[in-house]
Amino acid sequence: MRPQLISTITCPNCGLEKEEEMPTTACQFFYECDNCKKVLKPKEGDCCVFCSYGTVACPPIQNNEDCC
Template sequence: MPDAAIELRSTLTCPHCGHQATETMPTNACQFFYDCKGCGMVLKPKPGDCCVFCSYGTVSCPPVQADGKDSCCR
């Protein structure tokens, strides 16, 4: 039985200004920084998370989805 499809788009919500932007996630690496298009703040992962998508996105990053984990890749 094939694994569930990996979702490549996630909506990031800036914790500073609330701006939301839907972005395509990289499939081969975690994204450590993201420049908010609303306020210009540089988002960084929360402690214990591997990337900004796991911290601020509606969908976890592809490596986490592929591993079927609720926590971020290490």
């Protein structure tokens, strides 16, 4: 099964929701909100911002693999 590559990130600071394409070759550790400019980092125990703030987990997690 192919992983979904589009996830909607929700900024916990201002609530902005934005659809983003997830990278398939690396984890994304930082994400800057377009609205409030807050730099998001993964929550403790998560490997990337998509696993913490996205509607879909990153591709390696979807495939039951270790993340970066």
